Amino acid sequence: MSNIETTKERPPVIVIMGHVDHGKSALLDYIRKSNVVAGEAGGITQHINAYEIEHEFEGKPKKITFIDTPGHAAFSAMRARGASVADIAVLVVSAEDGVKTQTLEALNSIKSAGIPYIVAINKIDLPSADVQRTKNTLVEHEVYIEGMGGDVPWVAISAKTGEGIPELLDTMLLLAEMEELKGDVTKRATGVVIESNRSAMRGTAATLIIKDGTLSSGQFVVIGDAMAPVRIMEDFKGERIENATFSSPVSLIGFDNSPEVGTTFTVFDNKKDATLARSAYKTSAGSNMQALNDDGKYIMSIILKADVTGSIEAIEHELKKLESELVAIRILESGIGSVSEGDIKIAIAKPNSVVLGFNSNIDATATEVARQHGVIIKEFNIIYELVQWLEAHITEHRPKVEVERVVGEAKVLAHFSTNKQAGETILTIGGRVLSGQMRNSNKIKIYSHDKQEKGEGRILTLQSGKAPAESINTDQEFGTQIKTEVDIQKGDILKCIELIME
Numbered sequence: 001m002s003n004i005e006t007t008k009e010r011p012p013v014i015v016i017m018g019h020v021d022h023g024k025s026a027l028l029d030y031i032r033k034s035n036v037v038a039g040e041a042g043g044i045t046q047h048i049n050a051y052e053i054e055h056e057f058e059g060k061p062k063k064i065t066f067i068d069t070p071g072h073a074a075f076s077a078m079r080a081r082g083a084s085v086a087d088i089a090v091l092v093v094s095a096e097d098g099v100k101t102q103t104l105e106a107l108n109s110i111k112s113a114g115i116p117y118i119v120a121i122n123k124i125d126l127p128s129a130d131v132q133r134t135k136n137t138l139v140e141h142e143v144y145i146e147g148m149g150g151d152v153p154w155v156a157i158s159a160k161t162g163e164g165i166p167e168l169l170d171t172m173l174l175l176a177e178m179e180e181l182k183g184d185v186t187k188r189a190t191g192v193v194i195e196s197n198r199s200a201m202r203g204t205a206a207t208l209i210i211k212d213g214t215l216s217s218g219q220f221v222v223i224g225d226a227m228a229p230v231r232i233m234e235d236f237k238g239e240r241i242e243n244a245t246f247s248s249p250v251s252l253i254g255f256d257n258s259p260e261v262g263t264t265f266t267v268f269d270n271k272k273d274a275t276l277a278r279s280a281y282k283t284s285a286g287s288n289m290q291a292l293n294d295d296g297k298y299i300m301s302i303i304l305k306a307d308v309t310g311s312i313e314a315i316e317h318e319l320k321k322l323e324s325e326l327v328a329i330r331i332l333e334s335g336i337g338s339v340s341e342g343d344i345k346i347a348i349a350k351p352n353s354v355v356l357g358f359n360s361n362i363d364a365t366a367t368e369v370a371r372q373h374g375v376i377i378k379e380f381n382i383i384y385e386l387v388q389w390l391e392a393h394i395t396e397h398r399p400k401v402e403v404e405r406v407v408g409e410a411k412v413l414a415h416f417s418t419n420k421q422a423g424e425t426i427l428t429i430g431g432r433v434l435s436g437q438m439r440n441s442n443k444i445k446i447y448s449h450d451k452q453e454k455g456e457g458r459i460l461t462l463q464s465g466k467a468p469a470e471s472i473n474t475d476q477e478f479g480t481q482i483k484t485e486v487d488i489q490k491g492d493i494l495k496c497i498e499l500i501m502e
Contacts, residue, residue, distance in 0.1 A: 010183040011052070011063035011247045012176035013085060013209055016120075017106035018092030023122040026159035027092060028066060031169070034162065049195050049207060050249030051236040055169040062173050065209065065247045067194060085192040085209055087247075088175055089117040090168070091143075095129035095156070098137035104309065105335040107143065112333070116179065118171050119145055119154035125161050183246035187213035188267040193223055194249070196259045204228075204255040208265055214245040215267060220274035221252060222266050223259035227278050228252055229271070262349050297328045298398035300390070301353035303343045304334040305360045311383075312336070315358060318387045326403070327394055339377060341365045347375045354378065354393065356386060404443075408436030408496035413477070415488055426460065427482045431494065438462065438472045438496045444482065449491040457484025459496070 016024050032051060054061045067086060089110040093103055110117045121134050135148055144150020153171050157164035195207035206223065208215075215221070219230045232253040235241050244250045259265070268274040302319070306312045312334050319329050332353065333346050339355055339362040347353045347370075354376040362377060370377050376393075380386035414430040431438075440462045446454045462469045463479040472478040482488065 006184050006186040007182050008185060010181040010212070011065055012087045012172060012179070012181055013065045013067065013211070013247045014088050014090060014172055015067045015086035016090045016092060017110060018090075018120075019094065019097070019100040019102040019106070022092045022094040022097065022100070022103070023159045024092050027090075027120065027122065027157070027165075030159050030162055030165060031066065034165070050209060052248065053169075055166075055173065057170055057173040063247075064169065064172060064176075065249060067209070067249075085194060085211075086113065086115055087179060087181055088172060089113070089115055090120050090172070091117050092120045092122050093134055093138065095121045095124045095131050095134050096126050098134045099141050099143075101336050104141060105337075107141075108335060109333070116175055117152065118168070118175065119143065119152060120164075120168055121154060121156045122159055124156045124163065125158040131156050181247075183212045185214050185245055188219070188269070189213040189215035189245070189265075190267070191246075191265060193259050193261055193263050193265060196255075196261055198258060202253050204258055205251055205253040206255060206259045206265075207249060207251050210244055210246050210248050210250065212246055213267070214243055215250065217242045218269075220268045220271055222268065222274050222277050223255070223263050224257075225278055226255045226257035226259040227274055228255040230267075260349065261345075298326060298394070299328050299330055299352065300394050300398075301330045301332050301347075301350045302390075303332055303339075303346050303353065303355045305337060305339045305343060305355075305357050306334075307336065307359035309336060311358050315356075315383055315386060318383055319390065322387065322391055322394065327398060338363050339366050341369050344369045344373070344375050344377075348373045352397070354390075356380065356390070358383070358386060403500060404497045405500050406436070406495050407442070407498045408438045408472075408474075409434045410438050410472075410478075410494045410496070412488055412490055412492040412494065415490060416479075424483055425485055427457075427484060427488050428479070429482065429488055430477065430479050432477045433472050433474050434493075435474055436496065437474075438478060438480070438494070439498070440470045443497040443499070444484075445495045445497060446484065446486050446488060447493040447495065448489075449493070451493070454488075454492070455484065455486035457482045457486060457488075 016028055018024050031053060050065060050067050052063050052065050054063055091103070091106060091110060093099060119138065121131055123129055124131060135145060138145055139148050143152060145152045145154040153175065155164050155168040155171055157168055189210045190212050191208050191210040193206050194209055198204045215230060217230050217233065221228050221230060230252065233241055233244065234251045235244065236249050266277060268277060304312060304315060306315065316331060323329050332350060333343065338360055339357045341363060343355055344366050347355050357377065357379045359381050362379065378389060410431040410433045412429055412431045416428040416430065419426045438459065440459055442459050444457050444459060446457060448454055460481040460483055462472055464472055464476060
């Protein structure tokens with residue numbers, strides 16, 4: 001168990017998102033150049049897509065990890081796999097342009113990830129900048145920032161001059177403090193893959209963000225069916241290191257397969273345990289591709305792209321109607337615009353998912369990647385047809401399960417006798433069918449007159465008058481023998497149950 005000596009404050013992992021022209025890259029670039037030690041900043045983003053900085057906060061140097069190029073598909077893939085990589089998001093909005101379509105897409109991604117966020121109103125150095133107008137557009141899109149009816153922190157900045165950026169970094173650390181991010185240095189490292197690549201010179205490498213524990217030389221890392229010894233490990237500057245802990249980004253070289261971006265990694269102290277874990281993964285991956293949750297529900301995962309926000313809302317409303325005791329709908333990603341390669345990669349990361357487009361185009365690259373990986377893409381321009389297709393798809397692909405269905409309900413009018421036959425209790429009763437049918441040989445559930453469940457039994461015989469019957473219909477009286485340990489009384493309710501495959 002963790003204790004006060006080994007559990008320490010963990011630096012936050014920050015992802016910066018927003019519209020393509022609102023200054024995400026410029027902001028990251030300014031932070032990197034200003035806060036990474038002089039002489040180390042150059043070439044960092046060419047090495048791996050993450051880096052650490054130090055910023056003085058309340059008189060102490062504090063580390064912050066940034067994920068670079070956060071708009072790429074990795075962020076969505078991580079969320080689709082249930083892996084948490086970023087602790088805090090920064091939503092960049094231009095003080096000149098205000099909220100744009102991609103701003104809303106980024107906001108939707110942040111909310112789907114369930115992480116706190118800060119609004120950075122950028123480009124305040126421009127003559128046409130209007131911070132108040134930008135704040136108003138945020139409120140119009142239900143982003144309620146501090147001072148405008150909400151509690152979302154915001155900072156006005158210029159990624160060009162650096163104005164407001166120290167305050168932005170302060171806000172990140174303050175929010176991280178409120179989140180009480182912790183890690184245990186004595187544990188084996190766990191975290192997320194944010195990048196994977198292969199080169200002729202270096203072999204197969206993966207960039208890992210450590211979210212807890214410590215990664216040390218001599219250990220072994222397993223990511224799905226990929227494994228690597230911790231021999232060649234580099235920090236974000238490309239320098240060899242022996243140990244790394246939270247929330248460090250590291251590059252690990254020497255994988256025997258290419259790890260999938262967005263997956264979590266597991267660390268083992270010896271090769272034997274690592275090999276066994278990988279073998280177990282391969283076995284489970286091959287035999288357990290059905291998308292069932294802990295409750296046994298079939299999970300239908302969807303990536304949805306549409307022409308306008310209103311279409312998305314209407315479709316999501318209709319899709320909720322497809323949910324039942326057996327089926328759950330999970331929208332992994334939704335947004336406005338064309339179906340892109342990134343959308344396909346989210347689907348690849350989550351077995352049993354489909355990509356649905358409504359009045360939207362499909363990029364040629366997306367079509368090709370989907371074909372290569374067997375991802376289903378469907379286009380629609382009528383919501384009813386989209387829902388109808390998905391309902392049929394779910395019916396066809398979900399595993400069939402045995403469920404109980406009530407086919408009839410009857411009221412007990414008389415209890416005639418109780419007998420023991422071969423050690424079993426047999427009750428002879430008379431009743432009237434209130435609805436549906438009572439069926440011979442079916443299971444029944446027994447309820448008291450005040451609707452409290454008393455137990456179960458099985459119908460052994462049915463009679464209508466003095467003639468044997470296979471079923472008794474609504475409003476008809478009947479006699480029956482029931483095998484049960486329950487004391488059935490006059491006024492009790494019998495529900496006839498049929499087991500069916502759904």
